[in-house]
Every structure is written in C-alpha cells, then in structure tokens.
Amino acid sequence: MGRVQDKVALVTGGSVGLGEAMVRLMAAEGAKIVITDIQDQPGEAVAKAITDAGGEAIYLHHDVADEAQWENVVAKAVDRFGRLDVVVNNAGIGVGCAPEEQTLEDWRRLMSINLDGVFLGTKHAIRAMKANKPQTMGSIVNLSSIEGLVGDPNLGAYNASKGGVRIYTKSVALYCANNRLGIRVNSVHPGYIWTPMVENYLRDNGGVEEGRKALDALHPIGHVGEPNDIAYGVLYLASDESKFVTGAELVIDGGYTAQ
Template sequence: MNRVADKVVIVTGAALGLGRASAMMLAREGAKVVLTDIRDAEGEAAALSIREVGGEALYLHHDVSSEPQWQQVMAETLGRFGRLDVLVNNAGVADGCPPEEETLEHWRRLMSVNLEGVFLGTKHAIRTMKARTPPGGAIINLSSIAGMIGIPDLGAYCTSKGGVRLYTKSVALYCAKAGLNIRVNSIHPGYIWTPMVENYLAQHGDVEEGRGAADALHPLGHIGEPDDIAYGVVYLASDESKFMTGAGLVIDGGYTIQ
C-alpha cells in the first residue's frame, strides 16, 4: 500500500479498460487521481467508486485531441490538487482496415487520438511539471505490442503506437539532458481483455472464437487482464522506477518473444 502516496496523477481514457484499472490501482496505492474521458457516465462512476472507499478522485470530460481541453485539464488539476506528479497517456482507439481501403479521414482521426493526444499531453505535462520547485514528475505513455511489430489490417494503429514508442524515447532524452527530473516511459501491452478488444473481435466474427484465437497467440496461453497493465503503471508512477527513463515496458504474455 501507499506506493504512490499523495502523488497527483492524471489518467486519460479512464472510464473503461486499462485506464479505469490503472486509476483504481493508483488510488488504492494512495494517489490523488484525475480521471479524464469522453464517456462521462462511466468516468463519473469510476471516480465515485474511488471516493466511496475514501480515495480522492476527480472526473473531467476530455477529448485528448483538443489542445484547449488539455489546458483546461491541467488548470483544473492544479486548482484542485496544486500540482501534477504523474501523467498516464492511456486514451486510444483501435480500428482495423486493409491498407488499400483505408481513408484519410479515418487515418487522421486515429492519429489525432493515439499519437497527437500523447504529444499534447506530454507537452502540457512537461510545462506543468517543470514549473514546480523543484521540477519533476513521470509521464507514462501507453503504446502497444503493435508499436513494436506489424499486425495485419492494423496499419494505422501500428503506426500510431510505433510513434508513441519513439516519441517517448526522444522526450525522455530531452527531459534528462535538460535536467528536468521528468521520467518518460512507455508500456507495451499484448492483447488484454478490455471493451476495446472485445469490440474489435465482435467486428471480425464470433467473440468467443476470437478470444480463443487471441489466447493461443500468447506463449503463456491466455490474454491479459487490465490489472496486469495497471501494475506496470503503478510501478512506473512510483519512486521504485526512479532509475528508468526512455524504457519500453513490455507486458504481453510472451507475444513478442516468438
């Protein structure tokens, strides 16, 4: 308990899936959590569930592709808690499409959330964290195994997550060289049983058959659970990872070692 005691953390895409699990675990470990999403009912419910067990949580409506909304989230976080210690850039979307059928509109929409959202969050988190005395903090970017390897029909998604992976390394080096005491790392999940994965499988056939096939892709014999990723988020948010920056934490059941 209390691995991130009193740290102020923003988690984007926190209404469901990996974001919700991360927000819940961070709160259990003592963090004050700002949950953001565009799914207001689910986001409010998640924040309420934290407060009901004695935690501190605030939900904010937030489209991560909007820079003014990022500025508002930072302002409201500072107004409520006085500082920002950790940003978890989790919000993302995933849609499959053969490359010859991909549209520019769909490509740009996916990039605006998955890649530009990370860029905007990182930009404004650094501005906020470097203004502290002394400066410091941690930024955790959710990439994917799809940011490390190719997956058929997921060209746009792979590109966005590969961009997150390399952007993380570039920003980590910048922050270290600038003496900002801001660590920047990425997490690369394998298939995790979340609403996003379930919806993707539903678009491509029978969900249970799809889950069985996804299980078989992982050497450990099954896909992951949201808490498997949340444990990684808590570690990178905590001082336990104080000597890690620019790293890619792979949590994938062995998927990428094959």
C-alpha cells in the first residue's frame, strides 16, 4: 500500500472502464484523485465511493478536446489539492470504418478527443507540474493502444490517432528530460480489455458470447485482459518506482503484438 501516497492524480475518462479501474487503484494506493469525464453520474459515484472509503477524490465534467475546460479542471485540481503530480490522458473513442467511407467530420471528431486531448492534457500537465512547490517528480501517462503499434484494416483513423499518441509521447519525454523538468512521459498500449464499451460493441455487432471467444483467440495468452491489468501498469508509471522510465512504451496485450 502507499505506492503513490499523497500524489495528486488527474485521470481523464475516469468514470468507467479502464479509467475507473485506474482511479480506484491509485486511490487505494494513497493518491488524491481528480476524476474527469463527460459521464457525470458514474464519475460522481466513483468519487463518492473513494471518499466513503476514506480516500480523497473529486469529479469534474470535462471535454478533453476543449482547452478552456483543461485550464478549468487543472486550476480546480490545484486549488483543491495544492499541486498536480500525475496526469493520465485516458479519455478516447474508437470508430471503425472503411477508409473510403470515413467522413472528415468523424475523422476530426476522433482526432480531437484521442490526439488533441492528449496534446492539451500534456501541455497543461507540464505547466502545472513546473509550478509545484516543492518540486518533485511528475508523471504523464498517455493511453495509446496496440493499434498505435500495428495496423488494422478497419481502424485507420483510430490507428492514426494512437500512433500519434505514441510518437508525441516520446517527443515530449525528450523535451522534459533535456530541460531537466523532472517530468516523465510514457505511453501505455493495451490489447483488448473486457470493458462495458467492448461488451456493448459486441452486443450491437453479432453477439457477446461469440465475440468474446473471437477476441480471446486473438491473444496468445488465451483471453482478453481485465481493466486492472492496465491499471497496475499505469500505477507503476505514476509511482516513483519508475523514476528511470521515460519515453517508453508499456505494452500490456497478452502477447498480441509479439506475433
């Protein structure tokens, strides 16, 4: 216990799925949590569950593609907890489509959340972490995907956004290291993880049971992952245990990309 004791951590998309697992785990390990999302009711419920268990957490409504909202949530986080030590850029969407059928509107919407949101989160995280007194090591964790490492014939826009997150993370990691800012920046690349979003997608596209079997078969380890499989990786990168890790890709995919 206490792996991120007293660190202030902001997690976007923290209401459900992977984000919920991250905030619950970091709270259990001593972090003060800022949950942001556009899903207000589950976000508020998670924050209440953390505080009821003796932790510290707040929920803030937040569209990650809006810079003014980034300025607002970071200011509120710092006002409430005095500093910002960890930012996890987790919020994202996925849209599958044949390239010739992809609309520019859908492309831009996906990029605004998956890539612009990471850019804005990283930008304002650096500004806040540079202002920390006393100065301690900050950590920015950007959620990419296995789809940022390998291609998928029906996920061109998603591939592009997650590939962008991967290489942008490396660039910013070098900038922070070269300027001795004390801020580490890393990306996490999940394989298929069993979340409500994945289950609902399968339900709408042929059936949950058969879809689950097909997804399990894609991973050499024999099954899809669980949200805490990713949350533990994020916890490591958020903690000082990873003080020598920056610009890295943490792939958590059951062997998917090893094939």
